[in-house]
Amino acid sequence: MVTTLVAALFLPLLAGCGNCNPSAGTILPGTLIAFAGHGYSEDVDVIELESMTILATITGAGGYRMVLSRDGNTLYSTGGDSLVYVSDARTYTLITAFDPSTAFSGIGSDELEAIAINPAGTRVYVFDESGDTAIFVIDTASNTAIAAMALPLDEPENAVVSPDGAFVFVCDNSVIAKISTASLAIVATVPVGSDAHGIAINSAGTRVYAKSSDGGIDAFDAATLALVTNIPASNDGYYLDIRPGSTRLYAVNESFTLSVITTSTNSLIADVTLSLSSARGVFAAPGGSPVVVATSSGLVKLDAATFAELGSMSGRYQSIVIR
Numbered sequence: 001m002v003t004t005l006v007a008a009l010f011l012p013l014l015a016g017c018g019n020c021n022p023s024a025g026t027i028l029p030g031t032l033i034a035f036a037g038h039g040y041s042e043d044v045d046v047i048e049l050e051s052m053t054i055l056a057t058i059t060g061a062g063g064y065r066m067v068l069s070r071d072g073n074t075l076y077s078t079g080g081d082s083l084v085y086v087s088d089a090r091t092y093t094l095i096t097a098f099d100p101s102t103a104f105s106g107i108g109s110d111e112l113e114a115i116a117i118n119p120a121g122t123r124v125y126v127f128d129e130s131g132d133t134a135i136f137v138i139d140t141a142s143n144t145a146i147a148a149m150a151l152p153l154d155e156p157e158n159a160v161v162s163p164d165g166a167f168v169f170v171c172d173n174s175v176i177a178k179i180s181t182a183s184l185a186i187v188a189t190v191p192v193g194s195d196a197h198g199i200a201i202n203s204a205g206t207r208v209y210a211k212s213s214d215g216g217i218d219a220f221d222a223a224t225l226a227l228v229t230n231i232p233a234s235n236d237g238y239y240l241d242i243r244p245g246s247t248r249l250y251a252v253n254e255s256f257t258l259s260v261i262t263t264s265t266n267s268l269i270a271d272v273t274l275s276l277s278s279a280r281g282v283f284a285a286p287g288g289s290p291v292v293v294a295t296s297s298g299l300v301k302l303d304a305a306t307f308a309e310l311g312s313m314s315g316r317y318q319s320i321v322i323r
Contacts, residue, residue, distance in 0.1 A: 037063020039318025041079035070121030100136040100145035116159040127156035149184035171199035190225040198240035235259035252279035294320035
């Protein structure tokens with residue numbers, strides 16, 4: 001009787017995983033799902049990480065830069081155009097796409113790229129990098145823009161929010177700008193390496209990381225933006241990732257290398273050679289492993305303990321997040 005009941009409950013779930021556009025009910029608890037964006041107003045592939053299988057595609061969902069809501073139910077993305085894209089991360093469907101500038105006179109949104117979400121999951125911050133650069137604040141309860149500010153920036157590429165939610169740090173090509181989430185004003189800046197795209201903040205909120213002008217990765221004091229140390233690495237950190245609660249910083253660029261750094265000592269753990277080059281993003285799964293690198297020719301999955309490649313798949317990807 002028990003065996004029959006278990007089969008009746010779980011076999012339909014297992015059977016449904018092979019179908020396109022599976023709903024949340026067809027994914028077993030604990031299954032790692034990656035959202036891999038093609039970028040520039042294209043599509044987002046939904047990938048089951050164990051088998052590296054595409055389960056569904058969210059058509060027209062942006063995917064140039066992406067963040068997940070804290071409950072993992074909603075995907076927010078930009079596509080290098082004027083729109084913010086909001087998708088249901090359980091049914092894999094586009095909910096809405098809107099221009100956040102329409103609510104504000106004199107502030108445009110020509111090319112939205114950098115995007116970040118606060119730890120509370122209540123606010124998403126989006127940056128326009130073309131024309132009159134600006135920051136837009138999205139309320140996640142209503143999925144509407146509730147504030148905006150024109151900023152004297154050049155080309156905001158990626159952004160992170162401090163653990164206390166008080167500041168947004170944005171990598172602006174060759175400068176880090178620290179922005180108050182209360183006033184939306186820039187409170188400090190510091191030069192970084194030319195064409196720096198990636199930025200990360202440690203779990204304590206005390207250190208900010210970006211590409212160094214001297215090679216490798218620079219660690220800055222988050223309070224003052226004073227340089228703390230340079231971390232020599234073969235990878236200069238075109239894209240960076242630190243998961244909340246983790247002491248691992250992952251850095252990738254357009255080479256074949258993934259650099260792994262411990263934020264507890266700001267030292268290099270390993271430079272890992274990848275089978276694919278031209279990386280566009282890196283993301284560690286909840287729990288720390290696996291680590292997935294998105295490249296212009298596919299995805300590479302690695303074990304976080306051994307750095308061994310666990311699998312790969314082809315595709316043109318610009319960004320990656322994992323639930």
